[in-house]
Structures are given as C-alpha cells and as structure tokens.
Amino acid sequence: MLLFSFVLFLIIITGCQQEDEVKPEERLQEYVDHWESYDFNAMYDMVAAIEKEDFIERYEKIYSDIGIENLQVNFDFPEQSESEDNNDEETESAVFPIHVSMDSVAGTISFDSEIEMVKTTEVVEEEEKTNWLVNWNAGLIFPEIEDGGTIGLRTVAPVRGQxxxxxxxxxxxxxxxxxxxxxxxxxxxxxxxxxxxxxxxxxxxxxxxxxxxxxxxxxxxxxxxxxxxxxxxxxxxxxxxxxxxxxxxxxxxxxxxxxxxxxxxxxxxxxxxxxxxxxxxxxxxxxxxxxxxxxxxxxxxxxxxxxxxxxxxxxxxxxxxxxxxxxxxxxxxxxxxLTIDVNVQNELYYSLNGEAGTASAINPGTGEVLALVSSPSFDPSAFLYGLSSNTWDKWNNDPNTPLLNRFASTFAPGSVFKPITSAVGLANGSIDPNEGVEINGLTWQKESWGNYRIKRVSESTGLVNLDNALVRSDNIYFAMQALKMGEDALVSGMKKFGIGEDFPFTYPIQASTISSDGTLGNEILLADTSYGQGEVQMSALHLASSFSAILNNGTIMNPTLLMDEEDSQVWKEGILSNENAALLKKSLRRVVTDGTGQEANISSVEIAGKTGTAELKQSQNQEGGQENGWFVGYPIDDSMIVSMMVEHIEDKPNGSGFVAEKVANAISNLNR
The missing domain is CATH 3.30.1390.30 (Penicillin-binding protein 2a; domain 3)
Known part of the structure; x- marks a missing residue:
C-alpha cells in the first residue's frame, strides 16, 4: 500500500512538472497575439536583450507613418528529427517559419521570415523556471532592414489632367x-x-x-x-x-x-x-x-x-x-x-466687346455645344499666380459683375420665346397659320384687366397671321393666341420643350421655369408668357436647343459637352411636324430680311432668327426699367445656332437689333 502511494505521488509530481513546462510555440503564440494587437509593450517583455527605444518606439513610428492595418502573423512548426523529439528538455532554441501580412497606405505588404525562440531560466521563489523569449532583430519589422537601415515613405504627385x-x-x-x-x-x-x-x-x-x-x-x-x-x-x-x-x-x-x-x-x-x-x-x-x-x-x-x-x-x-x-x-x-470650338468661343466672347451678357452656340444636328460665353469675364491665372487686392476690388465693384457666370443662369427670354409659342400652337391646332386676327392700335387688353394693357412694336394694316406676327414681333397676336389655347395647352407645350425640368447637360445649367409655381392660372400671366415676359425664365443654351426643334423637324438632341459622350441622343421629339417646322423656318428667315432682325441681314451669309427684348419689371405697370436684348439666329445651312443676350439695351439705338448685328457678324467671321 505504501509502495502504491509513493508511485502515485511521483506520477502526480511528474505530471504537474510537465503541465508547468512552457513550450516555445505557446510563448510564440502569445507574442504573435500581442503583435497582431499592436501591443508593443507586451511584445517587448517577451524579447531577449534589446533597447526599449529601439523596439517600442521604432515599431510605433514605422507602423504609424505607413498606416499599418489588418496585421496577420502565422507561424509553422519547424521540422524536427526523431532525436530532437525525444530530447525537448535539452533543446535551447527553436526556429519557427513565419508569414506576415499587413495593409499599408501603399498597399498590402507581406513577407516570410523566421523567429528564433530561445530558452531561458529564471529563479522564482527559490525555484528555477523555464521560459522562452524571442531572439528579435529588425528584420522582423521588415526583412529589408535586418542588417540596418530605415523605412521611408515618399509620395508621387499626379500630373493634373488637361x-x-x-x-x-x-x-x-x-x-x-x-x-x-x-x-x-x-x-x-x-x-x-x-x-x-x-x-x-x-x-x-x-x-x-x-x-x-x-x-x-x-x-x-x-x-x-x-x-x-x-x-x-x-x-x-x-x-x-x-x-x-x-x-x-x-x-x-x-x-x-x-x-x-x-x-x-x-x-x-x-x-x-x-x-x-x-x-x-x-x-x-x-x-x-x-x-x-x-x-x-x-x-x-x-x-x-x-x-x-x-x-x-x-x-x-x-x-x-x-x-x-x-x-x-x-x-x-x-x-x-470638349465639344467646344474655341474659335466659336472666342468669336462670340469678343463680339460682346465687354458688354454684360451671354452667348451659346450648338450644332443642332448633334446637340454638341460649341460655345458657352459669359461677359464680362476675368483672368483665371490671377487666382493661381497672384491676385492683387486692387484687381479683386475692381472685379467686385464692377457694376457689370465679371465674376458672375451668366451662361449658367436663366433670364426672361422676351420675344425670342415666340417661336416656341408658335410651335406649341401649331402642334396642338390652336394656331392656324393661315388665319388672320384683327388687331387695332398699339395696345390691347381684356375688359377685366383694369389698367394693364399689352403693347406691340408697330400697328398693322389688315389681319395679322402667324408669319406676320413673327416678322413684326406682335405681342398682342401671341397674347390672344395664348388665351385662346388656354393654360393647360401652353404649359403642356412648354414642357415638351423641357421647360420646367432639369436641363440634361454635363455642366450645371439652371433649369428653365414656366413660372414661380409652374402654372399660368392668371390670365395676364398666361398672355405675357406667350411673348417671353411674365415669369418664364430660360438659359441661353436652352433657347438655342429649343430652336433646334425647328431645324430638326420637331426633334431636340441632348446637348453634349464632352467628345467621348455616347453618340448623339434625342432629348425631345415629336414637337413639330415637318410641315410646321418648314413654316417657322420660312418666317424666321423673313424676320431677318423684312422684320425686326434686319441688322442680321448681311451679304456674306444668309441668316434666319428671332429678336427679343425682355423688360425687367418689378410690377406690371412699371415703365422705364432695364431691358435685355436677345437674338437667336443661325445660317440657313443649319450648321450652327447662336443664342445671345446683352443686358441694358434700353439706351441702344437699335434695341435688340444691336444683338442681332453682333450675332450676324460673328457667324460671318466664322464662315470665312
């Protein structure tokens, strides 16, 4: 019985000693766990002789500088001979192959290396205990610095696109x-x-x-x-x-x-x-x-x-x-x-000659935008290479606001809107191009309008039909036609031109609007809208695109700015029949030869188009306010549509003819 008890005691003691024996792979796993947690202090406690500054601070700085994340370390057991397997207690070191992978600011870094675990003994409470420490070297940060060196990071600036x-x-x-x-x-x-x-x-x-x-x-x-x-x-x-x-x-x-x-x-x-x-x-x-x-x-x-x-x-x-x-x-x-043609851009910009205004040009057949101009303008290099306070003050105090981008804005279109009203009426049947309307005098009103009266440019002799109304730019004719077709028909027709919706263009152009609330319920507002007054607002580019419906027999191409955009796409279609488009083209040519746009009637190139004067009023009865002049025109080969607006033409001798002449000269110069 005593012999059995003694043997049992030896077995228990031996088992306890074996359980207390620390294996190198166990200590290495602890070290790896700390490493993957970036706990460099705990790692330092598990390495053989190395200066703390060389270890902790170096790890922290390098890992921080290059943005190390998602660190993963795996190790394999070394292959051992049979004799080594039987003599673990005499092994003084063990080498483990490791694989390290991590993400950095420059991408994933991975490398293979080895960690040597070395056996140490220490006395704890008068008893010797075995431990294993990492025989560390800088190659465990990166193999490239195992024999010395530093880790650096360099950025390479990209070349800006042109x-x-x-x-x-x-x-x-x-x-x-x-x-x-x-x-x-x-x-x-x-x-x-x-x-x-x-x-x-x-x-x-x-x-x-x-x-x-x-x-x-x-x-x-x-x-x-x-x-x-x-x-x-x-x-x-x-x-x-x-x-x-x-x-x-x-x-x-x-x-x-x-x-x-x-x-x-x-x-x-x-x-x-x-x-x-x-x-x-x-x-x-x-x-x-x-x-x-x-x-x-x-x-x-x-x-x-x-x-x-x-x-x-x-x-x-x-x-x-x-x-x-x-x-x-x-x-x-x-x-x-870009689809922009800088020759067209330059020609239109310099034709404005510093006047406050805007101009756009498009290829009606493709929708490609050839020019987007805002005048006056500024020197873009000044912001990069030194903008003096004098220049900045000059720009900010200039009443013509050279820093304002007018081509991205909307304005009252005035009478250049009349071809749109004409197209709407022709399409819905409310306008009969052969039917004349009797209009007497220079002003007209409905009895319920109080003191408000609509004025036209000149009196007519005889009945006024659509062609005559376009050529002479008769506000009263279009007001009557709008009242005849009614709010729903005009609003519906305007929407077919994209008015009241976002303009589908790469560059953000302010959306054209029908009115402040999208309706024309008020009779006076309905009448005024028909000839481009009221609250209707359009950009120069949208006006040019709208005129393309006449040149394209009822189709408006999606306006494009980038040459690598998809092939020409239709934005709106079915706006006009071929017959009605031909009627409007004939009338727009007559506007230039016989009507309000005769300043554009030049010998070098045949031009068609429509003039417009938009009166900016604070109230319906205001007199003597600012006037903006418009002309939307094109050579009769339909190669280009130019839309131009000049602010403050109230003092110009020819009114909107001043703008028509600028557009005609620009088209002529571009056709040389």
Missing part, C-alpha cells in the same frame, strides 16, 4: 510658367527705383518685395522668388529682365489658360486650397499645401482631373540605392476633350 476643345486646342494645360524674382547682389545704387519698377511690372508692392528680401534664408547671390506668371509676353517681362539688372526668372511647369477671359467661366481655375474649402473636402486626399479647382470645369471635374498620388514605402541604407517594399502607383489625372 482640358482641350474639340480640335485639341488647350483650354487648361500644363506648360512652362515663369517664376519672377531678384538676385539681391544685383541691385544697383538705384535700388529704390528698381524695386518700384519691379513692383509695377509684377502688380505687387515695394513692401512685398522688401519682405521677401528680408527672409532669414536670403543670401546675396541667391534667387529670391517674387511672383509666378504664366507668360513673359505680358508687360514685356522678357524685355524688362534685360533692362532691370536684379530682375530674373526661373522656368517651371504649371497650369495655364491660353484663352484667358474668353473661357474663364467655362473652364474655371485652380488655386491654393482655402481653410474653408479644406473643411469641405476629404482630409485624406487634400492638405493645406494643395491646389484645387474652383469654378467651371476645374471644379466640376476636380476628382478626375486631380488624379491619385502614388505612394512608395522603401528601405534605405547608407551608401545604397533605396529598396522598394511596396508601391501604390501614381494615377495621373484624366484629360477631357
């Missing part, structure tokens, strides 16, 4: 720009005069120059940058460099806008990001040193134009080329080819 017109003329491109500056030691005894000359040339102040020269890093022989300019041609800067001894320049690459003011509202510009803008964008993409698109296509297509920066994580050792660990390749920005 914007071209249909003929690959650059509208916003990356080309050589010029950083103007001075070399301090080159100033002569007339330095005050030289600084004044430079300040005037670069549109900066002498104080700004002196502040730059007083920076801590400035040395007599070093180039001190003052301002970047897109061209040396302006103010003959190249000549000034030869004449003013300290003035010089360095060439670099930057954004330029070759057509300046003519395309500024369409293209927009890039500029340093503001603190306010930085709060609106993704902080993982932008920082306070970035440029970003403002206005126009630079802003609309910012994400595609900007591209995505590349990121390289590398190991670097002194005297050796860096070794790339992982790389997220840079994605340069996408370039855009």
């Amino acid at each position: 914007i071209y017109d249909r003929n690959r003329q650059g509208l916003a491109i990356n080309e050589s720009i010029y950083e103007m500056g001075v070399v301090p030691e080159a100033f002569t005894e007339n330095s005050d005069s030289e600084k004044q000359q430079i300040a005037e040339l670069l549109d900066i102040t002498v104080e700004e120059i002196e502040a730059k020269l007083n920076q801590n890093w400035v040395q007599p022989n070093l180039f001190v940058p003052l301002k970047v300019v897109p061209s040396l041609a302006e103010k003959d800067l190249a000549g000034a460099v030869n004449e003013i001894k300290p003035l010089t320049y360095q060439t670099t690459v930057g954004r330029i806008y070759p057509f300046g003011e003519a395309t500024a509202h369409l293209v927009g510009y890039i500029a340093p990001i503001t603190a306010e803008k930085l709060e609106e964008v993704d902080e993982n993409i932008y920082n306070e040193n970035d440029l970003i698109g403002y206005r126009g296509l630079e802003e609309l297509f910012e994400e595609e134009l900007r591209g995505e920066e590349g990121i390289v994580i590398y190991a670097e050792k002194e005297g050796q080329e860096p070794t790339i660990i992982v790389e997220e390749e840079v994605k340069n920005g996408k370039s855009f080819n």
